[in-house]
Amino acid sequence: MTLGVMHVGEFWIKREGEMEQMTLGQRIQMCRKRRGLSQEQLGDQMGVSRQAVSKWEQDTARPDIEKLVALAQLFELSTDELLKGIADEAEDDGTAWPIDPDAPFRGWRGRKLPYNxxxxxxxxxxxxxxxxxxxxxxxxxxxxxxxxxxxxxxxxxxxxxxxxxxxxxxxxxxxxxxxxxxxxxxxxxxxxxxxxxxxxxxxxxxxxxxxxxxxxxxxxxxxxxxxxxxxxxxxxxxxxxxxxxxxxxxxxxxxxxxxxxxxxxxxxxx
Incomplete structure (x- = not known):
């Protein structure tokens, strides 16, 4: 029997037969695009190469616990949300959601400034x-x-x-x-x-x-x-x-x- 998807508060409760849940790699890619970041820019902030970010997003490699915490901080999520799901991810169409450039600076949490x-x-x-x-x-x-x-x-x-x-x-x-x-x-x-x-x-x-x-x-x-x-x-x-x-x-x-x-x-x- 196919059941729907109930939305309770800010979380999706998924049931049998619903749409396929995102993988961790797909979720990292979605959050990166919503931040308006390239793979190279995300790699700079995480202290890894662009190739490492690409492997995360393709699910051929997985960030270690330290990088998972840093990613969650950068994306302003809990580690549990990053690993298990985000409320509106089922509605994501892959469009980049860049941050408003005129919005106040959010601070340094999860960010780095690489040397040029x-x-x-x-x-x-x-x-x-x-x-x-x-x-x-x-x-x-x-x-x-x-x-x-x-x-x-x-x-x-x-x-x-x-x-x-x-x-x-x-x-x-x-x-x-x-x-x-x-x-x-x-x-x-x-x-x-x-x-x-x-x-x-x-x-x-x-x-x-x-x-x-x-x-x-x-x-x-x-x-x-x-x-x-x-x-x-x-x-x-x-x-x-x-x-x-x-x-x-x-x-x-x-x-x-x-x-x-x-x-x-x-x-x-x-």
Whole structure:
């Protein structure tokens, strides 16, 4: 005997002879389309490849429990709903349901912001600068005089001196500041962003901010690498180069913040 499907509250109670229930893979695909995400975008947020998402949706592979929980959070479902069924899935026709781009930003639950190629390049450049300076300091340290300049006045002349071991403090300050900024770049969810964050602009805003932070961090690493050199070569100028480093640093940061503000500026009502 064929019975129908009763709808009670927000759940479908399926009976014998009803339409076939979706598989987990079909349900993941449906939810992904409703979020307006490609397989690659979903893979980025889950920390897996596009091929892995494709296998999930084809039911040739199954997400592990950690990924199931993350998927449920992203799709704003319970894990039970993701595994066993969603109230309106029987009515789904496969049409993509993109999120309203003007809707308020839902937050970071289940989301990630992958590093792009530009950001990775900045990180590599900063590490190369600091690593190269470390190797150079190790190479020349024994040949340094016992006393080296440690401070310079506004005219660029040395006005304080210390032991040659003090050169490590200059380098370590730069390395610690660089590492701290890189940790901050890794966790965009703790940033206090200005402007109007929406589902349509949040990714652009946070990516722009991380681009800015990575560039300024690389400039800072270069500045501290240079500041160690006048202690080795007292004839090198320090005042003008320091002003140039600071000027470029501030210019890049201000331009980045202007870009972030414009991306987050509420759209005028038409």
């Amino acid at each position: 190629g530009f950001q990775k390049g900045c990180r590599v450049a900063g590490c190369l600068l600091l690593g190269g300076m470390l190797i150079y300091l190790l190479t020349v340290y024994q040949s340094l005089p016992q006393t080296i300049p440690t401070h310079w006045n506004a005219a660029g002349a040395a006005d304080a001196w210390g032991s040659r071991s003090s050169i490590w403090w200059m380098f370590l300050v730069g390395a610690v500041m660089y590492a701290g900024m890189e940790v901050l770049c890794r966790f965009p969810s703790v940033w206090n962003m200005p402007g109007n964050l929406t589902e349509g602009n949040w990714r652009s805003i946070y990516t722009t901010m991380r681009n800015t932070l990575e560039v300024t961090n690389c400039i800072m690493a270069a500045m501290f690498c240079y500041l160690a050199l006048p202690a080795i070569y007292p004839q090198l100028p320090i005042g003008l180069p320091l002003l140039l480093f600071l000027g470029v640093y501030m210019l890049v940061f201000v331009l980045g913040m202007i870009r972030v503000y414009r991306l987050g500026k509420p759209k005028a009502n038409k």
